[in-house]
Amino acid sequence: MKKRLAVLLALAMTGTMILSACGGKEDDGKTSDGKVKVRFASWDEAEDVDAQQAMVDKFNAEHDDIEVTLEAYGGEFDTKISAGMGSNDTPDVMYMWNYPAYYQGLEPLDSCIEAEGEDYKSNFYDTLWNYNSLDGDTYGIPIGFTTHALFYNKDIFAEAGIEEPTNDWTWDDVIAASKTITEKCEGKKGFSFQMKPDPYDFEMYLWSNGTAYTDEEGNLEGNLNSDEAKEVFKMFQDMEKDGYAVATEKSGTDEFRSGNTAMYIYGSWSINTLKEDGVNFGVVNIPSFAGKGDSVSILSSSGISMSKDSKNKEAAWEFIKFWTSEEMNKERIGRELPVLHSVVESEGIMDQPEYTAFYTMLEQSADYTPASFIIESWSELSENLSLSFERVFNPSAMEDVSDVLDEAAEQ
Amino acid sequence: MKQKNLMKTATPYLFILPWIIGFLVFTIGPLIFSLIMSFFDWPLTSDPSFVGVGNYIKMFTSDKQFWKSLTISLKYAAIFVPLNMIIALFLAMLITQPVRGVKVFRTIFYIPTVISGVAVSILWGWILNGDYGVLNYLLSLLGIEGPKWLVDPAWALLAVIIASAFGVGSMMLIFYTDIKNIPIDVYEASAIDGANPARQFFSITLPIITPTILFNLITSIISSFQQVTLVMLLTGGGPLKSTYFYGLYTYNNAFKHHKLGYASANAWVMFVIILCLTALVFKSSSAWVFYETEAGGQTKKKKGGKK
Amino acid sequence: MKMSKTSKVIIYILLGLVAVYFLSPFVYMFFTAFKTEAEAIAYPPKLFPAKWLWENFVNAWKAQPFGTYLWNSILVTVGTTVGQILSCSLVAYGFARFNFKGKNILFMVLLSTMMIPWDVTMIPQYMEFKMFGWINTLKPLIIPAWFGSAYYIFLMRQFLMGIPKDFEEAARIDGANAFQIYWKIFMPILKPSLILVGVLNMISVWNDYLGPLIFLQDRSKYTLALGLASFKGVHETQIIPMLCITIIMIIPPIIIFIIAQKYIVEGTSGSIK
Numbered sequence: 004m005k006k007r008l009a010v011l012l013a014l015a016m017t018g019t020m021i022l023s024a025c026g027g028k029e030d031d032g033k034t035s036d037g038k039v040k041v042r043f044a045s046w047d048e049a050e051d052v053d054a055q056q057a058m059v060d061k062f063n064a065e066h067d068d069i070e071v072t073l074e075a076y077g078g079e080f081d082t083k084i085s086a087g088m089g090s091n092d093t094p095d096v097m098y099m100w101n102y103p104a105y106y107q108g109l110e111p112l113d114s115c116i117e118a119e120g121e122d123y124k125s126n127f128y129d130t131l132w133n134y135n136s137l138d139g140d141t142y143g144i145p146i147g148f149t150t151h152a153l154f155y156n157k158d159i160f161a162e163a164g165i166e167e168p169t170n171d172w173t174w175d176d177v178i179a180a181s182k183t184i185t186e187k188c189e190g191k192k193g194f195s196f197q198m199k200p201d202p203y204d205f206e207m208y209l210w211s212n213g214t215a216y217t218d219e220e221g222n223l224e225g226n227l228n229s230d231e232a233k234e235v236f237k238m239f240q241d242m243e244k245d246g247y248a249v250a251t252e253k254s255g256t257d258e259f260r261s262g263n264t265a266m267y268i269y270g271s272w273s274i275n276t277l278k279e280d281g282v283n284f285g286v287v288n289i290p291s292f293a294g295k296g297d298s299v300s301i302l303s304s305s306g307i308s309m310s311k312d313s314k315n316k317e318a319a320w321e322f323i324k325f326w327t328s329e330e331m332n333k334e335r336i337g338r339e340l341p342v343l344h345s346v347v348e349s350e351g352i353m354d355q356p357e358y359t360a361f362y363t364m365l366e367q368s369a370d371y372t373p374a375s376f377i378i379e380s381w382s383e384l385s386e387n388l389s390l391s392f393e394r395v396f397n398p399s400a401m402e403d404v405s406d407v408l409d410e411a412a413e414q
Numbered sequence: 415m416k417q418k419n420l421m422k423t424a425t426p427y428l429f430i431l432p433w434i435i436g437f438l439v440f441t442i443g444p445l446i447f448s449l450i451m452s453f454f455d456w457p458l459t460s461d462p463s464f465v466g467v468g469n470y471i472k473m474f475t476s477d478k479q480f481w482k483s484l485t486i487s488l489k490y491a492a493i494f495v496p497l498n499m500i501i502a503l504f505l506a507m508l509i510t511q512p513v514r515g516v517k518v519f520r521t522i523f524y525i526p527t528v529i530s531g532v533a534v535s536i537l538w539g540w541i542l543n544g545d546y547g548v549l550n551y552l553l554s555l556l557g558i559e560g561p562k563w564l565v566d567p568a569w570a571l572l573a574v575i576i577a578s579a580f581g582v583g584s585m586m587l588i589f590y591t592d593i594k595n596i597p598i599d600v601y602e603a604s605a606i607d608g609a610n611p612a613r614q615f616f617s618i619t620l621p622i623i624t625p626t627i628l629f630n631l632i633t634s635i636i637s638s639f640q641q642v643t644l645v646m647l648l649t650g651g652g653p654l655k656s657t658y659f660y661g662l663y664t665y666n667n668a669f670k671h672h673k674l675g676y677a678s679a680n681a682w683v684m685f686v687i688i689l690c691l692t693a694l695v696f697k698s699s700s701a702w703v704f705y706e707t708e709a710g711g712q713t714k715k716k717k718g719g720k721k
Numbered sequence: 722m723k724m725s726k727t728s729k730v731i732i733y734i735l736l737g738l739v740a741v742y743f744l745s746p747f748v749y750m751f752f753t754a755f756k757t758e759a760e761a762i763a764y765p766p767k768l769f770p771a772k773w774l775w776e777n778f779v780n781a782w783k784a785q786p787f788g789t790y791l792w793n794s795i796l797v798t799v800g801t802t803v804g805q806i807l808s809c810s811l812v813a814y815g816f817a818r819f820n821f822k823g824k825n826i827l828f829m830v831l832l833s834t835m836m837i838p839w840d841v842t843m844i845p846q847y848m849e850f851k852m853f854g855w856i857n858t859l860k861p862l863i864i865p866a867w868f869g870s871a872y873y874i875f876l877m878r879q880f881l882m883g884i885p886k887d888f889e890e891a892a893r894i895d896g897a898n899a900f901q902i903y904w905k906i907f908m909p910i911l912k913p914s915l916i917l918v919g920v921l922n923m924i925s926v927w928n929d930y931l932g933p934l935i936f937l938q939d940r941s942k943y944t945l946a947l948g949l950a951s952f953k954g955v956h957e958t959q960i961i962p963m964l965c966i967t968i969i970m971i972i973p974p975i976i977i978f979i980i981a982q983k984y985i986v987e988g989t990s991g992s993i994k
Binding site: 425429433439505508520529536537587591595632633636640684692 | 729732733735736739740743744746747749750762765766808811812814815816819820821824827829830831832833834835836837838839842844845846848849865867868869872874875876879880882883899903913914917920921924928930931946949950953958960963964967970971974975978979982
């Protein structure tokens with residue numbers, strides 16, 4: 004008898020749960036003193052959060068009727084947003100870069116942008132809009148970006164007695180320099196690249212060599228395993244085999260910081276750290292492939308988006324405007340590059356040698372669409388590609404490039 | 415008289431009532447919900463669609479990674495569980511020895527368990543780095559060229575096992591508590607009878623602690639299958655997916671690929687597997703677990719079977 | 722128990738070797754916490770920092786509102802430990818010392834709850850707690866502990882089943898009811914395992930960051946463990962503050978462990994008879 008009762012209880016409990024999950028929220032989105040509540044989620048690391056909180060407080064002070072709460076998710080950003088979206092509890096405003104994965108939960112912002120007038124939109128670098136839209140709808144306002152560029156250690160080049168890289172360098176130049184440095188400088192390697200690069204980033208090398216992972220329809224065959232693609236992979240693999248380059252387990256920043264490598268390609272994320280460490284470094288464009296025109300870089304653009312289910316969209320938009328203003332752009336310099344023409348000018352960014360290359364790369368990289376925006380199941384493809392990279396670059400594997408790519412293209 | 419009887423039968427239920435309530439409120443709802451999810455294709459933000467047993471069929475027939483991850487987890491469990499138990503038992507015996515200063519060692523052995531999991535993973539990631547890590551540096555001082563622990567598929571699983579053995583302190587503590595509470599006169603009596611330490615261990619200690627052995631065995635099996643955090647932070651499932659544990663596979667399906675329905679199906683399959691393994695262990699336990707002993711060494715009444 | 726000299730030496734050697742394995746990462750971590758970040762990643766690695774930067778610890782503590790985190794951690798740890806000790810012992814007692822219909826089935830159900838991977842029940846649980854209005858409070862972290870956790874119930878049940886059946890015979894004859902027997906007779910005997918459960922729970926809750934990660938949203942509710950995990954960013958990890966905080970976080974559990982050791986051992990030898 005008791006058991007039957009228990010079973011009934013269980014069913015009742017389950018029923019309630021399911022019903023409430025399908026139903027809506029009762030939370031009305033207002034604080035106790037009538038202000039409109041806006042939840043804002045960011046992925047910035049702990050050390051930046053205090054500065055962010057200060058900016059949020061500033062906004063709250065300037066707006067009597069809105070209260071923004073900052074939720075700092077750090078490295079677990081994806082987990083939190085997934086959990087939030089999966090349970091219909093997404094923050095009103097959040098950072099965003101992986102539009103293909105999340106766009107279905109985001110609010111298209113085109114009408115809001117237009118309402119702000121032409122100047123608002125054109126102050127942003129054009130290319131960036133591509134990276135924050137999908138299928139013609141804009142889902143995020145750019146707040147920062149970085150392209151990739153070639154970092155080099157001036158001291159090591161001096162030690163090896165060779166000329167520093169320039170913007171006109173090709174990969175042949177890099178290989179030659181790496182060779183000399185590895186031979187002349189004890190214990191140092193000329194170049195480093197990631198053993199398990201993010202497939203999203205790596206596509207830029209294919210672009211520079213005139214190919215891509217897929218074509219516009221999403222076909223891998225003929226693109227991922229084209230001769231040009233194989234050439235790119237082979238070049239890196241040979242550099243590793245011949246010993247001039249090291250395939251790093253992580254990004255390569257640590258090896259560069261400690262002076263163990265002379266060159267590596269990365270975004271502007273490490274600039275502050277390198278300056279703090281006192282590394283004597285320079286930045287130039289990514290080397291081009293001989294005869295294939297300017298090199299191209301991938302864009303990693305961060306945007307700020309609004310949740311489709313937000314109850315306070317107007318307030319959210321107010322906050323988004325604030326966060327994408329000139330003031331905030333200036334705030335973020337050193338972590339990411341400003342996206343507004345006006346700020347770049349006023350801060351003289353182009354005059355600072357360590358930043359110029361990134362903007363040049365930005366210009367050279369217009370009109371390229373990453374495969375992640377084209378292919379629906381990108382996250383799985385990305386995982387498989389990552390495995391293929393490993394098979395080629397992992398010193399214990401070093402498989403034949405041609406075979407690996409042909410296999411990968413069959414998926 | 416009838417009332418007293420009712421009270422008597424109701425009593426045990428009253429004792430376990432807290433758990434029953436908790437189970438109904440906190441566990442069963444989410445459990446059933448996730449079971450239901452496993453029959454759907456459940457993307458993150460758009461509407462779910464019913465696929466019946468489609469997820470399960472896909473898992474078993476067309477998803478190669480499913481079998482690979484399952485194999486890795488089984489391999490890990492097969493090595494890790496007995497290894498961990500033996501080490502924990504060995505350590506527990508070590509720290510019950512009446513030597514001076516053993517208390518200090520006890521604390522030292524337990525310290526690793528107290529360090530936060532995130533820090534442990536990052537720390538070992540450093541130490542095990544193939545080119546710049548401390549372990550290989552020390553090995554090189556001895557003239558050995560250390561393998562690239564986290565990069566060489568042949569060594570990566572071992573690296574994970576080394577890092578996870580770090581947490582053996584909990585099991586050790588449980589064994590230790592049990593062993594330490596065996597009345598000392600049992601040993602003394604047997605010593606009088608002429609038993610040496612090895613004999614004492616196998617005939618007295620081991621049988622008495624079989625209930626905790628059972629406990630540690632089962633919890634060890636369960637946690638080895640659920641291993642996610644350590645391997646996610648240490649190897650990310652690599653290199654070449656050689657450490658792509660089943661738990662990580664499920665997690666990625668849910669949070670990276672946003673296939674919540676499929677991930678739920680993954681989880682339920684794992685649940686069934688663990689359930690079967692545990693049931694097997696329990697069934698066998700009637701042969702080797704002793705729940706009651708008589709204190710005192712003379713009457714060695716060994717009662718088998720569960721109560 | 723007398724021991725020969727050779728046995729003693731062997732034991733010390735073994736203890737020493739194992740201690741090296743367990744201690745060395747910790748020692749390395751300890752010294753590295755005082756270094757600059759550049760020193761920390763240098764190769765070949767040096768053990769000792771050039772200068773002992775005590776301010777690393779101060780900076781780490783100030784980097785996030787760790788004072789608040791500490792308070793939250795204490796609340797959750799104490800709240801859950803008390804809850805677990807009370808509820809788990811009750812339930813374990815029910816399973817271990819009685820025979821009732823459905824006992825084995827219910828026990829299997831209990832065990833099976835340990836086998837569910839959390840990452841899939843997490844979202845439904847999140848939804849449920851949202852329904853209760855508990856998200857972004859410490860409630861989802863504390864309240865379930867008052868209803869028992871399978872792991873500790875199982876553990877205590879094993880201990881309880883090791884006590885001879887007729888143990889409470891005398892008390893029952895005297896007319897005590899089940900609860901009195903539980904409270905007055907078994908609880909004192911269970912003290913070592915109660916403390917064991919307390920210590921185990923304390924440490925696992927103190928370091929738990931997944932629960933807080935999922936159920937908490939703003940920093941005023943964070944626990945220490947979550948604050949620690951926040952030093953791990955999307956691109957780079959701030960290693961030095963992380964090590965400093967890790968070391969600070971280890972201290973309370975170690976102290977508690979040292980104190981508890983005495984009680985875990987406090988013999989039951991003799992009292993079983």
